[in-house]
Amino acid sequence: MLDVSDLHVYYGLSQALFGVSLRAERGELIALVGRNGAGKSTTLKAIVGLCRPRRGRVVFGGRDVTGWPPYRIARAGIGYVPEDRRVFRSLTVQENLEAARLPERERADGWTMAGVFELFPDLARLRGHLAGRLSGGQQQMLTIGRALMTNPDLLLLDEPSEGLAPLLVQLLAERVALMKERGLTIVLSEQNVEFVRELADRVYTLEKGEVRYEGRMQDFLASEEIARAYLGV
Amino acid sequence: MSIETLAIQAAVGLVNAMLLFLVASGLSLIFGVSRIINFAHGSFYMLGAYAAFTLAQFAPTHPGWLLLAVALSALAVAVVGALVETSFLRRVYASDELFQLLATFAVVLAVSDLVKIVWGSANKSLPLPATYRQALPILGQPFPVYYFLLLVLGVVVMAGLWWLVYRTRWGVQVRACTDDRDMANAIGINQKWLTTSVFLLGTGLAGLGGVFAAVMGTITPVMDSDMLVEAFVVVVVGGLGSLLGSFVAALIVGELKAMAILVFPSASMVIVFLLMAVILIVRPWGLFGEAEE
Numbered sequence: 001m002l003d004v005s006d007l008h009v010y011y012g013l014s015q016a017l018f019g020v021s022l023r024a025e026r027g028e029l030i031a032l033v034g035r036n037g038a039g040k041s042t043t044l045k046a047i048v049g050l051c052r053p054r055r056g057r058v059v060f061g062g063r064d065v066t067g068w069p070p071y072r073i074a075r076a077g078i079g080y081v082p083e084d085r086r087v088f089r090s091l092t093v094q095e096n097l098e099a100a101r102l103p104e105r106e107r108a109d110g111w112t113m114a115g116v117f118e119l120f121p122d123l124a125r126l127r128g129h130l131a132g133r134l135s136g137g138q139q140q141m142l143t144i145g146r147a148l149m150t151n152p153d154l155l156l157l158d159e160p161s162e163g164l165a166p167l168l169v170q171l172l173a174e175r176v177a178l179m180k181e182r183g184l185t186i187v188l189s190e191q192n193v194e195f196v197r198e199l200a201d202r203v204y205t206l207e208k209g210e211v212r213y214e215g216r217m218q219d220f221l222a223s224e225e226i227a228r229a230y231l232g233v
Numbered sequence: 234m235s236i237e238t239l240a241i242q243a244a245v246g247l248v249n250a251m252l253l254f255l256v257a258s259g260l261s262l263i264f265g266v267s268r269i270i271n272f273a274h275g276s277f278y279m280l281g282a283y284a285a286f287t288l289a290q291f292a293p294t295h296p297g298w299l300l301l302a303v304a305l306s307a308l309a310v311a312v313v314g315a316l317v318e319t320s321f322l323r324r325v326y327a328s329d330e331l332f333q334l335l336a337t338f339a340v341v342l343a344v345s346d347l348v349k350i351v352w353g354s355a356n357k358s359l360p361l362p363a364t365y366r367q368a369l370p371i372l373g374q375p376f377p378v379y380y381f382l383l384l385v386l387g388v389v390v391m392a393g394l395w396w397l398v399y400r401t402r403w404g405v406q407v408r409a410c411t412d413d414r415d416m417a418n419a420i421g422i423n424q425k426w427l428t429t430s431v432f433l434l435g436t437g438l439a440g441l442g443g444v445f446a447a448v449m450g451t452i453t454p455v456m457d458s459d460m461l462v463e464a465f466v467v468v469v470v471g472g473l474g475s476l477l478g479s480f481v482a483a484l485i486v487g488e489l490k491a492m493a494i495l496v497f498p499s500a501s502m503v504i505v506f507l508l509m510a511v512i513l514i515v516r517p518w519g520l521f522g523e524a525e526e
Contacts, residue, residue, distance in 0.1 A: 048419055074421035082419075088412040090523065091405065098402060099409040100420040132523075150421050 001026045001185050002047070002154055007056035009039075009046050016042045018209045019056070024154065024187055029180050031196040031217070032189040033230050034206035040189035041083055043206070044156045047187075048080045049073045061153065075102060079152030083159045083189075085139040087146070089132030093123055096131050096142055100149035107151060116145035119175055137168040144175070155179065157188040161195045169195060193230045197221060205230060237372045242491045244371070248380055248449065250487025251387035256442035256460055257467035257479045258394060259435030265411030265474040266424065266431045267326060269333050273317070273340035275461030277436040281310045281443025282452045283348055286357050293360035303386070303448075307441035314436020318429055326428075341457065348454050357452040365448075383445050390441065391480075397434070398476055407431060411474045466509050472522020481520060 002024040009017040017039050024030045032040050045051045047058050049070040058066045065073050074080070088096050097113050106112075117124035120141040126134065131142055140160060147155060157176070161169045176199055180186060190196050193203075196217075203220045205213040213226055220226060260274045288302035317340060325336045365382060368375030398404040406427055410417040418424060446456065467486055471478025486505055493501035518524045 050415055050419060070415070070418040071421050071423045074419055080419045082416065086413050086416045088409045088416070090412055091408055095405045095408070099405045099417070099422070101402075102421045105421075146420060 001028075001061060002187070003057075003059040004043070004047060005057050005059075007043065007046050007053045007058070009042050009051055009053050011042075011051075016209055017046065017053070017056075020206070020209070020211055021056075022187075022204050022211065022214070024185055026153075026185055027180075027183055028201045029176075029186045029188065029196075029199050031193070031200035031203045032187060032206060033191070033193055033196070033203055034189075035191060038206040039209040040206055041158050042209075044080065044158050044187070044189060047073075047156060048078055050080075074150050074152075075104060077105070077151075077153035079147035079150050079155045081143045081147045081155070081157045081160060083162060085136065085143050087131035087134070087139045087142050089130070091131055092128055093131055093134070093142055094127040096146050097123075097149050100146045102150045105151040110151040111148040113149070116148055119148075119178065120145055137164050140164060140168075140172070141175075148179070152184070154185045154187065157186060159189055159191065161190065161192075173199060193220075237374050238495070239492075240372050241374045241376065242495055243488065244376065244380065246488040246491025247484075248383055248387075248445075248487075249491060250483045251384065251391070252442050252445045252449075253463060253467050253487050254480055254483035255387065255390065255438045255445065257464040257471070257483055258476055259438035259442075260464050261468045261471070261474055261476065261479050262398075262407065262431050263435040264468070266407055266414075266428050267322075268414070269322060269326065269337065270330070271322075272334065272337040272461065273322075273344065274436070274439050274464060275457035275459075276341050276344035277310050277314050277439040278443040278446070278460045278464075279348060279454070279457040280313065280344060281306050281440030282359075282447035282456060283352050283357075283443075284309050284440070285444040285447045286352070286359055286452055289359050294362050296362045296364040299362055299365070303441070303444045306444045307437050310440025310443070311433045311437030314439070315429055315433040317436075318432035322432075323425070323428070345454065345457065352454075354454055358450075359447045359452065361448065379448055383448060387445070390438075394434075394438070394476070403427075403430070463505070466505055468519075470509055470512050470519055472519025475519065475521040478519055478521030 005021045007017045007020040008015065020039065020043050022030065032043065034040050042051065046053050049068050052067060057064055060076060060078060063076065065076060088099060091099065097116060122138055123141055123145055126138060131139065134142065144160070160172055164172065173195060176186065176188070180199070188196060200217045202216055203213065204211050213220065256274065256278050260271060263269065263271050284306035285302055288305055289299060292298035322336060325333050361379060365377070365379040367378050369378060398407060406417070406422050410422065410424055410427060414424065463486065467479055467482045470486065471482030489508060490501045490505055493504045497504070512520065
């Protein structure tokens with residue numbers, strides 16, 4: 001479904017990615033693990049078109065989408081949940097979701113506002129509230145709901161558990177599992193493996209803009225040496 | 234100074250505030266989605282005034298025709314604004330702010346010369362049908378009918394604008410882009426055409442403001458810069474990108490100027506700038522804007 005090959009991304013003169021390649025098959029949940037600054041966010045941004053790779057290709061659903069503007073990539077079926085919860089602050093919860101509704105991608109069994117409210121009941125209660133006034137956890141639910149409104153085939157989640165209370169992290173993990181059950185392909189970046197150890201099918205670890213490890217989750221956890229470096233620091 | 238004089242002056246301030254809001258709200262909307270400081274906004278305002286002048290000549294004494302001319306002028310300016318955006322301004326969105334300023338300033342100069350070529354340098358005034366020139370006695374003072382006409386039209390347009398921005402999907406998308414362009418893009422909003430539609434609306438509002446100004450006063454080839462300065466004051470005081478802010482700021486500036494003319498006739502504009510300076514010091518992001526994080 002997603003085939004990223006040899007991505008090289010620069011911010012000005014400094015290089016952030018050195019030939020990152022990764023794949024995600026339909027229905028898989030891929031974990032992208034690495035420290036701050038390892039290139040996780042940049043990889044996801046390059047996939048959705050928010051930064052342009054100098055070299056490399058992003059192929060999605062058989063189409064080469066490299067260099068496409070983000071709105072076309074969203075319409076092709078990639079949903080994006082950024083780090084630091086970029087909700088539309090001056091819009092209400094309901095308007096945040098409405099803004100992301102893509103009529104051309106609506107399907108009978110797809111995500112609707114009601115479906116998002118079912119997944120995150122807190123949002124239903126807060127539908128008339130300004131998104132800028134929500135708590136961090138609520139904003140995170142909203143950014144995920146917003147991405148779901150575009151009815152993506154592939155969802156990119158950038159450090160969704162960052163800065164959330166343990167109870168919320170637990171809730172979030174359950175919701176991600178539910179989305180996966182509904183057939184969504186997910187690429188999720190995390191600093192800590194803990195959040196994804198039960199969820200992920202396969203793992204990529206990133207270090208200094210390069211992929212260091214690639215393999216199935218259970219193999220990753222079994223190879224203690226590697227896993228220890230990324231487990232509960 | 235009698236209470237009647239104050240009341241009349243307050244009413245004059247109200248009409249001016251409405252005109253200011255029409256122009257400033259367009260400027261603010263355009264800035265919100267395009268992040269362009271559009272110096273050419275005053276030029277579209279001026280074009281609205283001249284377009285109304287030309288259209289009014291066809292039936293200068295017919296009350297209904299004037300209303301039609303008002304609508305047609307605003308519409309014509311909206312189309313010109315959208316054309317300028319798609320053919321020219323669109324190309325500088327990714328450039329440095331300095332280049333953007335130069336580009337919009339180029340439009341200012343081009344329109345200014347074009348107006349002098351087509352309509353000449355002499356001041357003009359709109360022929361008003363007698364129906365609108367009649368004076369109604371308000372608090373014992375004569376108050377021309379066209380003031381009421383402008384007030385009613387203005388309120389209708391403002392209500393429509395509010396509905397568009399706060400009650401339609403288009404408005405939700407415009408406000409989403411104003412909040413965060415990249416995120417709006419990443420959820421599938423095509424900003425290219427959204428921006429063009431905002432230019433269409435924004436320059437149309439400027440054009441309508443120009444028509445209102447033509448009804449109330451003199452049409453001059455320098456009215457573009459006069460209005461541009463005031464519209465910027467309103468947008469800055471209200472907070473860039475905030476429609477409610479522009480509304481409140483337009484009321485403050487309009488009334489302040491009207492009252493200042495009674496007390497210090499020669500310093501009314503200075504007082505408005507003092508207000509802006511004070512607000513910029515206390516709240517640099519304006520009355521209703523959000524502080525940058």
